[in-house]
Amino acid sequence: MTTTRLPEGSSSGVSAERFRKAVMELVRFETGTGLVVALSGGADSTALLYLCRSVLADEFQVKLTAAHLDHGLRGPEGQRDREAAEAAAAGLGVPFVWERRDCRALADHRSMSLEEAAREARYDFLINVCREAESGVLATGHTADDNAEVMLLNLFRGAGPAGLSGIPPVRKHGEISIIRPLLGFRREELKAFLTEKRISWIEDSSNLDMAFTRNRIRHDLLPELEREYNPGVKTALIRTADIIRREEAAWSEVMAGFKEQVGWRESEGRALMEVSRLAALNPAFQRRLIRAAVEAVSGGTRALSYDHIEAALKLTRAAAASPQTGQALNLPGRLDVRVEHDNLVFGYRLARGKPVFRYILPVPGRITLTEIGLTLSAEILEDDIIDPSRHTGWRAVLNPAALSPPLVVRNPEPGDRFRPLGLKGTKKLQDFFTDAHVPAQKRAETPVVADSVGIVWVGGFRIAERVRVRPGSGKAVLLALEPAGRDGRP
Numbered sequence: 436m437t438t439t440r441l442p443e444g445s446s447s448g449v450s451a452e453r454f455r456k457a458v459m460e461l462v463r464f465e466t467g468t469g470l471v472v473a474l475s476g477g478a479d480s481t482a483l484l485y486l487c488r489s490v491l492a493d494e495f496q497v498k499l500t501a502a503h504l505d506h507g508l509r510g511p512e513g514q515r516d517r518e519a520a521e522a523a524a525a526g527l528g529v530p531f532v533w534e535r536r537d538c539r540a541l542a543d544h545r546s547m548s549l550e551e552a553a554r555e556a557r558y559d560f561l562i563n564v565c566r567e568a569e570s571g572v573l574a575t576g577h578t579a580d581d582n583a584e585v586m587l588l589n590l591f592r593g594a595g596p597a598g599l600s601g602i603p604p605v606r607k608h609g610e611i612s613i614i615r616p617l618l619g620f621r622r623e624e625l626k627a628f629l630t631e632k633r634i635s636w637i638e639d640s641s642n643l644d645m646a647f648t649r650n651r652i653r654h655d656l657l658p659e660l661e662r663e664y665n666p667g668v669k670t671a672l673i674r675t676a677d678i679i680r681r682e683e684a685a686w687s688e689v690m691a692g693f694k695e696q697v698g699w700r701e702s703e704g705r706a707l708m709e710v711s712r713l714a715a716l717n718p719a720f721q722r723r724l725i726r727a728a729v730e731a732v733s734g735g736t737r738a739l740s741y742d743h744i745e746a747a748l749k750l751t752r753a754a755a756a757s758p759q760t761g762q763a764l765n766l767p768g769r770l771d772v773r774v775e776h777d778n779l780v781f782g783y784r785l786a787r788g789k790p791v792f793r794y795i796l797p798v799p800g801r802i803t804l805t806e807i808g809l810t811l812s813a814e815i816l817e818d819d820i821i822d823p824s825r826h827t828g829w830r831a832v833l834n835p836a837a838l839s840p841p842l843v844v845r846n847p848e849p850g851d852r853f854r855p856l857g858l859k860g861t862k863k864l865q866d867f868f869t870d871a872h873v874p875a876q877k878r879a880e881t882p883v884v885a886d887s888v889g890i891v892w893v894g895g896f897r898i899a900e901r902v903r904v905r906p907g908s909g910k911a912v913l914l915a916l917e918p919a920g921r922d923g924r925p
Contacts, residue, residue, distance in 0.1 A: 449628035454486045454616065455494070461605040461614040462572055464495045469570030472529075473561055474501040476520035479576035481636040482625040483617055487574060488527045502564040505535040506553045512640060519637045532568075534560050550647065551737075565611050577602050577615040580622040583672040584652050591648075593741045597726070600683050601676030621669075690727060693720050705782035706731040713779060714755035721748055728781040729770060733918055738767035747772050751779060769808050783808050783880075783918065790880055796842040798835075798912055803919055804844065807880045811844055811894070814913040829916045831884075831892045833902045838912070839887040844894075847883050853890035854900045864893065871896060884914065 464470075472487055474480045484501055491497040501524035505513045517533055524531035542552035565573050582601045589598035605614045617625070629636055645651055660668045693716070698709040706728040713721055725747045726736050743766055750764050754774045763773035772781050790806035801812040816832070851864035868878050873896075882894035892898045894916050904911050 448624050449482070449486075449620065451486075451490050453619075455490055457616045457619050458491065458614070461616060462612050464491065464497055464572075466496045467498060468495070468572065469498045469500070469565075469568055470572045470574060471500045471502050471561060471565045471568060471570045473557075473573065473575045474503050474520045474524060474531075475576075475639065476503070476516045476523065476637045477576075477639055477642075478626045478629055478636040479578055479581075479617060479622060480520075481523055481634060482620075482629055483574060483576040484523065484527065484529065485629075485632070485634060486616075488529060492529075498568075498570070499529045500564065500568045500570060501529045501531045502561055503531070503533040504557050504560045505533065506538045506556065507535050508538055508549070508553070509641065516637055516639065519635075523634075523636075532564055536560065550649070562608055562611060571611055573608075573611055573613045575613065575615055576617055578617050578620055578622045578625065579673055580653070580669065582618055582676060583657065583669040584649060586672050586676045587652050587656065588649055595722070595726070595741070595744075596679050596683055596686075597736065599676065600680035601673070603680065686723065690723065693724060694727070697724060699724075701731055705780055707775075707778045707780050710751060710754045710758065710774065710777050710779050714751050718748060721751065725772075728772075728779075729766065732781050732783070733770055740767075743767065750774070754779065791846060792882075793843065793845040796844050796884065798840070798842060802844065804882060805919070807882065808919050809882065809894075810917050810919050811882065811884075812915050812917075813842070814915070816911040816913050829895055831898045831914045832904050833891060833898060833912045833914065834904045835910055835912050837902045838891065841886070842891070843885050844882050845885065847878055847881060851883065851890060853893070855893075855897045856900050856903055858900065864890070867893065867896075882916070 458464075470487060470491065472480070472484045474484055484499075487497070487499055492499050501520065503517055503520040505517050507513065509516075513535075521531050521533065536556040538549065538553045538556050541556055542549045561573055561575075565571070586599055586601045592598070602615060602618060604616075604618050605612060607613075626636075641647070642650060643654070645654070657669065665671060696716070697712040698707075700707045708724060708728065713724060716724075722744050725744055726739065729739055730736050746764055747766075750762060750772065754762055758774065758777060760775055761773070763771050765771050766781075769783050770781065771783075772779060774780070792804055792806040794802050794804065796802055796811060796813055798813040799815050801810060803810050815835070847864055847868075852861045853864065853867075854861045855867060864883070865878075868881075873881070881896070883890055884892040884894060888901075890899055891902045892914060894914075
């Protein structure tokens with residue numbers, strides 16, 4: 436189906452040239468590039484899909500996919516939204532995919548707010564759609580108004596510079612670029628544009644629920660600030676966020692030097708710094724290094740508060756004054772920071788007792804190891820993209836011809852033995868852990884991948900000799916461990 440080409444100008448102020456420029460500042464498209472558009476059915480995402488269809492698909496032959504998530508929170512209204520989003524995509528001739536998630540159950544299980552659970556589920560879904568559609572770019576409909584609201588929300592939460600920098604226009608999630616091309620557009624002008632084009636959209640009633648802080652900021656606080664203090668307050672907030680974001684980018688360029696000063700290392704999903712060197716730095720630099728360590732381990736710092744960082748600083752000072760292995764502090768998301776000799780170590784804390792788990796791993800496929808806070812994926816590689824550098828601690832490349840399915844992911848078990856890569860004989864897994872200096876309390880949380888013959892990979896450490904990729908093996912299986920929740924945080 437073809438669409439009417441968007442004129443270069445319109446009375447709403449939204450034009451093809453303006454949108455094209457906004458997109459080109461974020462990402463460069465090659466002919467045939469895949470692009471997933473997050474489509475709720477609201478005005479912002481509907482305008483985004485229309486603009487992408489009329490500008491990017493027509494001019495650059497970008498392959499569009501519209502993706503919609505029903506968060507399982509609004510019953511029939513959620514179904515109405517999905518049907519409206521599907522109709523909008525069909526009207527533009529854009530493939531449409533959707534899914535329903537139980538975000539309330541996720542919130543209860545992960546001990547997080549409903550808003551956080553919905554957001555996490557949404558990005559997990561969208562990233563999976565990108566992978567399935569082989570699309571390297573994901574576009575969301577965040578606007579200038581969203582940016583102002585997020586900055587105020589984060590200010591009230593006591594966020595630091597990173598939180599006050601607003602919504603990033605573009606960020607990477609692995610190989611996928613997440614872009615927000617509408618951050619330079621106001622919500623009202625997008626609605627005027629849709630009205631002018633006679634394009635319908637739906638209003639989400641939850642956006643009017645004043646139980647949510649974000650909605651009170653949108654409907655009460657910002658209008659009062661515009662009315663009583665500064666009619667251009669949104670513009671001022673956005674400008675300030677842009678300044679802070681640019682300064683944060685500059686800081687990221689100099690952080691490598693501070694990491695070197697404190698003996699920064701990353702190993703087996705942990706980030707380590709030397710306590711004495713860290714304690715000698717200015718507290719402002721210490722705070723940035725602590726945030727960097729949490730981000731290196733978990734992929735984000737969204738749940739990290741001022742109090743968490745100050746507590747980590749207090750631990751650093753205490754350890755520098757009197758080093759004592761075992762001093763520890765719990766952080767959000769099952770993270771902790773502990774003192775090990777002269778090192779401050781950030782990682783995932785261990786569950787009480789032995790976490791018992793056993794899963795079947797589909798190939799290809801992806802599973803969540805809920806008990807230990809990790810995900811494990813299996814991907815089939817073709818011969819021409821097999822890269823030995825992929826074979827690192829948290830990644831393993833296996834020879835599929837040597838595997839005897841199914842693959843089972845489980846706890847280490849008494850009597851486990853395998854022949855580690857490079858060794859001539861077999862070894863007890865317990866002895867392997869001892870030689871690798873794995874703390875006793877961490878061994879129970881180490882995932883073991885086994886086939887019907889035996890162990891093929893000790894997750895995070897080493898594969899078995901019998902499944903190594905040999906010259907002429909052809910295809911290979913890539914296994915990859917990641918902390919659960921590492922995907923998608925804007």
